Amino acid sequence: MCVKTIVTTSVLKAASFIRKGETVAFPTETVYGLGADCFNEKAVMKIFKVKGRASDNPLIVHIHTKSQIRLLVREITESAYRIIKKFFPGPVTVILEKNDLVPHLVTAGLNTVAIRMPSMKFTREFIKKCGVPIAAPSANISGKPSSVTWEHVQNDFKGRIPCILKGPEVKYGIESTVVDCSVEPPVLLRPGKITLEELQRIIPEITLVNKSSKIKSPGMKYRHYSPEAKVIFWNTENRKLAADNENSAYIGLNKPDASFRKIKICKSPEDYASSLFSFFRECDREGFKKIYVQKVQRTGIGLAIMNRLDKAAARQ
Numbered sequence: 001m002c003v004k005t006i007v008t009t010s011v012l013k014a015a016s017f018i019r020k021g022e023t024v025a026f027p028t029e030t031v032y033g034l035g036a037d038c039f040n041e042k043a044v045m046k047i048f049k050v051k052g053r054a055s056d057n058p059l060i061v062h063i064h065t066k067s068q069i070r071l072l073v074r075e076i077t078e079s080a081y082r083i084i085k086k087f088f089p090g091p092v093t094v095i096l097e098k099n100d101l102v103p104h105l106v107t108a109g110l111n112t113v114a115i116r117m118p119s120m121k122f123t124r125e126f127i128k129k130c131g132v133p134i135a136a137p138s139a140n141i142s143g144k145p146s147s148v149t150w151e152h153v154q155n156d157f158k159g160r161i162p163c164i165l166k167g168p169e170v171k172y173g174i175e176s177t178v179v180d181c182s183v184e185p186p187v188l189l190r191p192g193k194i195t196l197e198e199l200q201r202i203i204p205e206i207t208l209v210n211k212s213s214k215i216k217s218p219g220m221k222y223r224h225y226s227p228e229a230k231v232i233f234w235n236t237e238n239r240k241l242a243a244d245n246e247n248s249a250y251i252g253l254n255k256p257d258a259s260f261r262k263i264k265i266c267k268s269p270e271d272y273a274s275s276l277f278s279f280f281r282e283c284d285r286e287g288f289k290k291i292y293v294q295k296v297q298r299t300g301i302g303l304a305i306m307n308r309l310d311k312a313a314a315r316q
């Protein structure tokens with residue numbers, strides 16, 4: 001359905017759409033989310049439909065205060081308690097066994113629910129005004145890079161969502177870390193801003209998900225984060241081919257020994273992580289056909305960068 005999208009800075013106005021059973025795109029410190037009342041199946045269905053999201057890919061439920069966790073779960077495990085105490089509100093999502101109130105649609109039929117409390121005050125103010133926890137995946141067409149500005153959201157959905165809440169600038173530009181706390185020891189399903197090392201400081205036994213355990217995080221099997229342009233890892237073999245090609249762009253931490261029409265040298269791994277999706281979207285807008293990306297070490301935030309780059313490059 002084609003509707004006109006209202007772009008507003010009013011959390012009250014945006015919340016009124018949620019209360020009517022509509023969807024709203026909203027900013028968080030990680031990326032923009034596309035939200036609906038998590039207890040309203042009809043509203044949640046609209047998210048899957050407009051994103052083109054597979055029904056076996058569960059959503060993250062966003063809360064404004066820790067007390068809302070009790071509305072969603074059977075129990076809070078010891079490891080979840082530690083993560084919540086240290087990192088909530090913040091860019092980390094915990095997975096716990098769900099209660100009967102959470103619709104199966106939200107959790108894609110799983111008996112667990114993913115929960116996050118954003119650190120952006122504006123987001124929490126919006127969720128508070130909604131009066132219910134908000135189920136929200138990233139606000140992009142499935143398979144595309146996540147949206148880090150309201151214009152990215154507008155560009156993806158082109159009038160097919162009723163409301164975009166425009167707020168403070170997204171801080172991290174990369175999705176939350178997802179930790180499955182329904183199992184012991186907990187498993188890191190998706191690396192993000194909160195690193196494996198930071199988590200291991202409070203739960204030493206935590207491990208990174210095994211690549212072959214597909215059932216654990218259904219979303220991981222889908223094509224993700226891909227711009228229209230082909231994403232290629234920068235290395236010595238492709239150096240000659242890439243050089244001076246006016247259809248190619250480059251992003252990395254170090255200057256490559258080849259020239260590109262568009263090039264972004266990031267100041268730090270954190271800068272690389274937060275610039276990646278915007279850079280992909282800019283390259284598409286400017287018609288680039290290939291994006292060369294520099295590999296980084298899989299430690300700290302580097303683990304999240306490589307996770308996104310591997311998926312973006314896997315499509316081709």
Ligand code: AMP
Binds near residue numbers: 060112175217219220
């Ligand atoms: P998105 O918000 O678009 O970044 O997607 C949410 C991510 O959280 C996806 O990778 C999902 O697979 C993952 N997720 C959400 N709920 C669960 C759950 N109950 N168990 C495992 N992974 C989940």
Ligand code: MG
Binds near residue numbers: 137138146
């Ligand atoms: Mg997503």
